[in-house]
Amino acid sequence: MLRILFFVLVVLVLGGGFAWLADRPGDLTITFAGMRYEVTLMVAATAVVAVVAAVMLIWWLIKSIIRSPYALQRHFRARKRDRGYQSLSTGLIAAGAGDARAARNMAKQAGKLLNVDQEPLIKLLEAQTAMLEGRTGDARAKFEAMLDDPETRLLGLRGLYIEAQRAGARDAAQHYAAEASKLAPHVEWASGAVLGRLSVAGDWDEALKLLDARKADQQTDKETAKKERAALLTAKAISTFDSDPAGAKTAALEAHKLAPDLVPAAVIAARALFRQDDLRKGTKILETAWKSSPHPDIAQAYVHARPGDSVLDRLKRARRLFTLRPNNPEASLALAHAALDAGEFKLARENAEAVLRMAPRESAYLLLADIEEGETKDQGRVRQWLSRAVKAPRDPAWTADGFVSEQWAPVSPVTGRLNAFEWKVPVEQLPSMIDLDPDVRGPEPExxxxxxxxxxxxxxxxxxxxxxxxxxxxxxxxxxxxxxxxxxxxxxxxxxxxxxxxxxxxxxxxxxxxxxxxxxxxxxxxxxxx
Structure with a gap:
């Protein structure tokens, strides 16, 4: 665009100059070698412009002839590079589609057309081709070669991590994930794997340091960052509740402040306060959490706030929870359990039946079986409630990536994802003894x-x-x-x-x-x- 404007400007200037000379006639006299030449100003200006244009044209031709070999070489080199990148692109697409043969052919063609040392994607294509063809040793060698290049070091660690996971070498996989996490703390797969290992080992301080480094190295949502930190602090408080009550209290209160809707944080914070005889503050935390999200763990901690309370005192506290959320299955279930412990069978039966009307579940039928056992001793009715419990919908449980756990955990045992457990009805019940190691569950009984x-x-x-x-x-x-x-x-x-x-x-x-x-x-x- 600028060149066009410049050309138009030059034409306008020349046109204006010639028009100005045409309005002012005159002669130009030149004496050279005893000869006198007289021409008009218009002819002289035209001759000067023509000479300048001829000189420029001749210079352009000479320069083009001199630079033609280099231009021709550059043309063929660009054409070869384009063909190489086309082969590389086709090979990566074939590798992604699982076509090992096409990926191998395109990798060879791209290696001939492009410089392998200057194009790291060729190494990636060769490694993926080796993985598709089952040549794990070659793939591992390709990924190890990437570690020498700073640009491909993270890519090589990722490939080695995947290969170690496929081979079942968990220690090696954790080593590669730790190296990648040091190189780039914001990478999710690396930091997630390291967080999972630290969580299994119970090293919550190192996990919190890694989480802080990951948050400082990337732009993440503040709410997500708060929830992830609250999950680690909650796990730390739960693990140190018996050994370090003061530290558990500090961590639990910070976790509850960061994520007030996290039920385990509220429960462990209240338990830590109850242990230090701060009943009022712990009760307030549980009541606030109960109003937002009623949960059986909150009810259990609230009803048994003081170990020395009688069954009537616990029933009174259960009634208090019921008044906070009167039309809720969890509130009715908690009141029914407390009433059963206190011998108030009528109250227990009414609330258990109310749970069946609001949200039928297995625990409600089992509770009615216990009520029937304690009140009437009618074994026929007990068996009737138990048979209904077998066919009833399951109770909500802590679930993460299809794994069902009786207790909350900060990371998923399946994927290592932080703060993955949710309180919901599981899709299907996982077997308890079938998946256990034979050394754990013992020999098969005859x-x-x-x-x-x-x-x-x-x-x-x-x-x-x-x-x-x-x-x-x-x-x-x-x-x-x-x-x-x-x-x-x-x-x-x-x-x-x-x-x-x-x-x-x-x-x-x-x-x-x-x-x-x-x-x-x-x-x-x-x-x-x-």
């Missing part, structure tokens, strides 16, 4: 087929129907000794085939919780199964 002993039972007003299933042991297992057949009225087991062709015996007897039909056959009697 399950031989046990004999079924059947005895006549006296008549009961409410019979029960029980199904006993016995599987036939395998051929290589030790067969149990045959049992004598019961005489008199005996139940004949029915035989059926299992999914794998195993013979299954099914013994069907009456349920003592259901009144038998008077028109039933005489062979159908009541039995007790031991």
């Amino acid at each position: 399950t031989p087929a046990l004999p079924v002993i059947i005895e006549p039972e006296p008549a009961a007003p409410q019979p029960t129907r029980v199904e006993a299933i016995t599987t036939t042991p395998a051929k290589d297992e030790k067969q149990p000794e045959p049992q004598p057949k019961p005489k008199g009225n005996e139940a004949k087991p029915t035989r059926d085939k299992g999914d794998k062709g195993e013979e299954v015996k099914m013994l069907v007897v009456d349920d003592p919780g259901v009144i038998p039909d008077e028109k039933a056959e005489d062979t159908q009697t009541r039995f007790r199964l031991f």
Whole structure:
């Protein structure tokens, strides 16, 4: 744009100059070598301009001829570089798509067209190609070569970290994450891995230092920074509650100040205050947290604020919580538990049934079973509530990345993400003993087929129907000794085939919780199964 304006300006100046000379006629006389030349001013100005333009044109031609080899070389070099970057781009796309063959071909082509030492992306493409083809040693060597270049050092550490995780070398992975965290504390994967390791080790001071370094090195949301620091301070207070009560109190109060909605922070802060006989301040913290987010941990800490309180005193405190949030399932559940402990069965039943009306859950049915056991001793009703509890929706629990925990934790054990646990209903229940290490859970118990002993039972007003299933042991297992057949009225087991062709015996007897039909056959009697 500036060149165009400059050209237009020059044309205007020349035009104006020629117009000015045309309005002022005159002659120009030149004497050279005894010869006298007379020309008009217009002709003289035109000749001067033409000479200047010819000189400029000749200079441009000479310069173009002199620089033509370099320009031609630069043209071919730029064309080669463009082809190389096109191959590099295509190779990275192929590596991302999982096409190892195309990625390998493009990596070779890019290596020929580009300078490997000046283009670090070629090393990345070669390492990704090796990872796709399963050549872990070559991939590791490529990533280790990146450590020598300051520009690719972080990239090499990331690749080595991923390879160590794939190989199951956790110590090596933590080492690479720690090096990356020192190099760039703001990198999420590195700081998250180090925070997870420090949290498992219980080194909360180092975790807080790392968190401060990460926050100082990047622009993060202030609220997020406060919640992450509050989570680490809460974990520190929980771990040092017994060994250092004063330090636990300081950390817990700071955590509660940073994140008032964090339930574990409020609970541990109140417990620390209760331990130092500051009942008023601890109660105020719990009441404030309860108003914003009712939680069973808050109710437990509030009701049992003083260990020496009687059951009636605890019931009184539970009533206080109920008045703060009257139409809430957690408030009704806490009052029902306190009433059951105090022997107020009617109050406990009313609040437990209120929970079922507001938000049916497993714990409410179990509580009604306990109430039935304590008030009426009716085993039939107890079993009825227990059977409903099996089919009821699960209670909320601390959940992070699909992992369900009974207690809150500052980081996710799955991904290492900080402040990941949420209080919600888990999607599915994780097995408790199946995933444990064999050394932890012990040897698998043998399950031989046990004999079924059947005895006549006296008549009961409410019979029960029980199904006993016995599987036939395998051929290589030790067969149990045959049992004598019961005489008199005996139940004949029915035989059926299992999914794998195993013979299954099914013994069907009456349920003592259901009144038998008077028109039933005489062979159908009541039995007790031991």
